[in-house]
Amino acid sequence: MDQFRTLLLDVWREACRHIEIERSTETIARILPHRLPVDRLVVFAFDFTQGLAIPRADSLTIPQDVAPPRTLRSPDRRLLEAWCRRHEVILHRLGDQQHDVLRLLAGSPLDGSWLAAPLTSEHGYAGALLLRAHPPAEFEPEHARMVELLIEPFSVALENDHRLHELDALREAAEADKRSALSRLGREDLVDTIVGDDGGLKAVMERAALVARSDLPVLILGETGSGKEVIARAIHEQCPRAKGPFIRVNCGAIPPELIDSELFGHEKGAFTGATASRRGWFERADEGTLLLDEIGELTPAAQVRLLRVLQEGTFERVGAERPIHVNVRIIAATHRDLPAMVQAGQFREDLWYRVAGFPIVLPPLRERKQDIPALATHFAERAARRFGLRTQSPTSTDLSLLTNYDWPGNIRELASVIDRAAILGDGHRLAIAQALGGVTSPDATRPSQTLNPTAQRNTLATLDEATRQHIEATLAATHGRIEGERGAAKLLDINPHTLRARMRKLGVDWAKYR
Numbered sequence: 001m002d003q004f005r006t007l008l009l010d011v012w013r014e015a016c017r018h019i020e021i022e023r024s025t026e027t028i029a030r031i032l033p034h035r036l037p038v039d040r041l042v043v044f045a046f047d048f049t050q051g052l053a054i055p056r057a058d059s060l061t062i063p064q065d066v067a068p069p070r071t072l073r074s075p076d077r078r079l080l081e082a083w084c085r086r087h088e089v090i091l092h093r094l095g096d097q098q099h100d101v102l103r104l105l106a107g108s109p110l111d112g113s114w115l116a117a118p119l120t121s122e123h124g125y126a127g128a129l130l131l132r133a134h135p136p137a138e139f140e141p142e143h144a145r146m147v148e149l150l151i152e153p154f155s156v157a158l159e160n161d162h163r164l165h166e167l168d169a170l171r172e173a174a175e176a177d178k179r180s181a182l183s184r185l186g187r188e189d190l191v192d193t194i195v196g197d198d199g200g201l202k203a204v205m206e207r208a209a210l211v212a213r214s215d216l217p218v219l220i221l222g223e224t225g226s227g228k229e230v231i232a233r234a235i236h237e238q239c240p241r242a243k244g245p246f247i248r249v250n251c252g253a254i255p256p257e258l259i260d261s262e263l264f265g266h267e268k269g270a271f272t273g274a275t276a277s278r279r280g281w282f283e284r285a286d287e288g289t290l291l292l293d294e295i296g297e298l299t300p301a302a303q304v305r306l307l308r309v310l311q312e313g314t315f316e317r318v319g320a321e322r323p324i325h326v327n328v329r330i331i332a333a334t335h336r337d338l339p340a341m342v343q344a345g346q347f348r349e350d351l352w353y354r355v356a357g358f359p360i361v362l363p364p365l366r367e368r369k370q371d372i373p374a375l376a377t378h379f380a381e382r383a384a385r386r387f388g389l390r391t392q393s394p395t396s397t398d399l400s401l402l403t404n405y406d407w408p409g410n411i412r413e414l415a416s417v418i419d420r421a422a423i424l425g426d427g428h429r430l431a432i433a434q435a436l437g438g439v440t441s442p443d444a445t446r447p448s449q450t451l452n453p454t455a456q457r458n459t460l461a462t463l464d465e466a467t468r469q470h471i472e473a474t475l476a477a478t479h480g481r482i483e484g485e486r487g488a489a490k491l492l493d494i495n496p497h498t499l500r501a502r503m504r505k506l507g508v509d510w511a512k513y514r
């Protein structure tokens with residue numbers, strides 16, 4: 001026993017030296033064979049609130065073709081808790097009847113002789129230490145007594161490991177908050193007052209208020225720039241989870257090969273470039289709302305992954321086995337005709353049923369022109385504040401020009417026309433005609449051509465075609481530059497990632513304009 005005391009000191013030192021239990025188990029597994037005929041050491045952590053038994057370390061002292069232990073979902077909690085309370089070390093030798101705890105944690109039938117000890121800490125952490133005898137050796141009652149002395153150092157190591165994970169989770173949550181705050185700042189154009197809520201958006205706002213009370217998934221259908229994100233935020237802010245995060249993810253801007261890692265997160269080392277573990281959008285949106293913007297742009301593979309998490313409510317980070325449960329309300333949005341995509345087999349029907357619990361159709365601005373005066377005034381006030389100019393309200397001539405235009409870019413386009421008009425008018429007036437005519441856009445967007453929209457309709461380009469032409473004209477003006485102060489994204493007032501995604505989709509090649 002004296003020699004064992006020396007070894008025990010070494011075990012304590014190793015248990016306290018490393019913060020990650022994987023490391024301490026690895027080094028302890030190299031020390032123990034001096035006194036115990038052990039060839040495998042496994043440590044489980046129990047998470048009773050989530051109903052999981054998670055293998056945190058598994059060390060084999062000799063290379064063997066042994067399957068690593070798996071996370072156990074909904075293990076028998078009463079059995080494990082009672083065993084932890086008894087502080088009982090289980091000894092299993094060949095021919096013995098297998099103990100229920102060993103059957104649960106080490107599987108059945110057992111290969112050889114095993115010892116199992118419960119790990120507990122005064123702060124409520126619990127787990128198990130399993131040791132396997134190096135065949136043909138078998139454990140003896142004397143070994144079981146030695147393992148009793150290992151319970152404390154391993155419990156300390158498990159608690160340290162737990163705390164490390166808790167700190168990691170807190171750090172990531174703080175980072176998520178920071179990102180979300182920054183993205184909110186970056187989108188300072190997003191309004192708190194919704195103009196038109198009593199006019200052209202009345203029916204939409206009524207539906208939004210109705211669905212906000214429930215947790216139903218919402219699908220917002222509407223053209224680009226029509227205010228889908230604004231409506232999604234309004235739903236979040238009126239629903240019981242308003243205190244939770246509101247996270248928007250632009251599905252169209254995620255490169256297909258990164259979709260899993262973006263949505264579900266990844267563990268450190270899961271793939272080349274994964275230098276640190278990262279929480280995905282689902283984890284970040286826990287207890288809040290996740291807006292899946294441009295959901296129609298998801299690749300078929302990504303649609304399958306999304307469907308799985310919506311069906312099962314759990315997912316794993318890339319490179320991890322531990323399932324994660326989250327409580328997230330999904331709002332999806334798209335400018336595409338999703339029902340038509342379902343018909344054409346481009347969007348999974350089962351996923352459609354999952355996300356389209358409560359569709360809200362946002363009318364384009366040309367169908368709610370009664371809102372244009374209030375919107376124009378609102379954006380004129382905002383422009384004056386932003387650019388430090390005297391506020392100028394639109395005149396009746398301005399308003400008739402604005403209402404005669406068709407607004408393919410909807411409210412976003414109206415906002416940037418007013419911004420331009422305010423700058424061109426330099427605080428003395430709103431130079432609406434100039435702002436409308438001076439767009440680096442194709443002829444189709446000139447007001448003179450849209451004064452009679454009905455006559456024009458047959459010759460108008462499709463929205464995709466108009467968008468493509470508009471992006472190309474902008475790229476020509478910026479000589480192919482996308483990002484930065486003088487880049488196309490800034491001119492078009494959209495995120496560079498979104499612009500690149502849209503260019504990919506529309507087949508626009510920026511290199512042509514360099």
Ligand SMILES: Nc1ncnc2c1ncn2[C@@H]1O[C@H](COP(=O)(O)OP(=O)(O)OP(=O)(O)O)[C@@H](O)[C@H]1O
Pocket residue numbers: 189190191193194195196197201222223224225226227228229230231293335411412415
């Ligand atoms: N009802 C509204 N009142 C005031 N501003 C609005 C309203 N709707 C939209 N906006 C403004 O118009 C711009 C575009 O809105 P938003 O980003 O919500 O559109 P979207 O449909 O989500 O666009 P995309 O299709 O590009 O994702 C934002 O600056 C937003 O603040």
